[in-house]
Amino acid sequence: MKRGRRNTGLLRLALLVVAGRRFWLLPFLPLLWLLFQAGVLIIGAEEGFTPASAQVALVGLPLTLLAVFLGLRIIAGEIDGRSLEIAYTVPGGCERVWWAKLLASTLVLLASETLLVAGTYIFFTPMPWSALYGALQPALFYLVLAMGMATLFRSEVAGAMGVAAILGLDLLISGFGTNPVRISPFWNPAVAIDQADDAAQFLAWNLQNRIGILLAMAAILGLAFMRANRRERMLGA
Numbered sequence: 604m605k606r607g608r609r610n611t612g613l614l615r616l617a618l619l620v621v622a623g624r625r626f627w628l629l630p631f632l633p634l635l636w637l638l639f640q641a642g643v644l645i646i647g648a649e650e651g652f653t654p655a656s657a658q659v660a661l662v663g664l665p666l667t668l669l670a671v672f673l674g675l676r677i678i679a680g681e682i683d684g685r686s687l688e689i690a691y692t693v694p695g696g697c698e699r700v701w702w703a704k705l706l707a708s709t710l711v712l713l714a715s716e717t718l719l720v721a722g723t724y725i726f727f728t729p730m731p732w733s734a735l736y737g738a739l740q741p742a743l744f745y746l747v748l749a750m751g752m753a754t755l756f757r758s759e760v761a762g763a764m765g766v767a768a769i770l771g772l773d774l775l776i777s778g779f780g781t782n783p784v785r786i787s788p789f790w791n792p793a794v795a796i797d798q799a800d801d802a803a804q805f806l807a808w809n810l811q812n813r814i815g816i817l818l819a820m821a822a823i824l825g826l827a828f829m830r831a832n833r834r835e836r837m838l839g840a
């Protein structure tokens with residue numbers, strides 16, 4: 604019981620450091636995207652959404668943008684706030700602090716995805732079950748990538764510029780989820796199934812994408828922590 608309370612307290616502190624005292628508002632921010640899309644549909648500037656297009660256009664994209672913000676703040680936020688040196692003195696190692704921030708950020712993303720999926724289902728279109736992980740995958744990938752890029756450049760702004768370039772290219776080649784590119788985190792099974800020759804090929808494509816993205820995330824995490832553990836370089840000494 605006490606250990607559970609300590610872990611909950613640690614996650615709350617992690618969110619306070621990452622997003623400030625109003626961190627509880629973060630899961631609701633992507634809902635503004637749904638309001639915007641609803642306004643576009645009302646004025647007739649865009650056609651309605653299908654279950655296949657909803658994964659990226661309504662859920663995945665706003666969730667990913669929230670993930671980028673959170674990722675930039677995990678390590679580089681302490682650099683810009685001049686509190687990084689404190690993290691190196693935490694019992695158990697600085698990785699404990701960063702893992703807590705990653706876990707807290709992931710929980711925020713899960714809460715936000717729940718709200719987005721509910722809003723999409725009620726006001727736009729139902730979604731296949733595969734879209735739940737499909738929308739979460741790019742958010743988790745760019746959460747880790749944003750953390751890594753900001754750590755590499757030791758700056759939230761420089762990290763954001765690097766992530767923006769990669770994200771823009773990714774959305775371009777994947778056609779916002781309408782073009783099934785297996786190397787893209789925005790892989791959309793609902794679209795890919797129509798282009799596969801048979802079920803075996805579709806399954807192979809799915810496995811290649813899901814496992815490949817997980818391996819890429821693990822590699823980025825490892826490199827980010829290696830970089831962050833170079834205390835003298837991170838502190839500018």
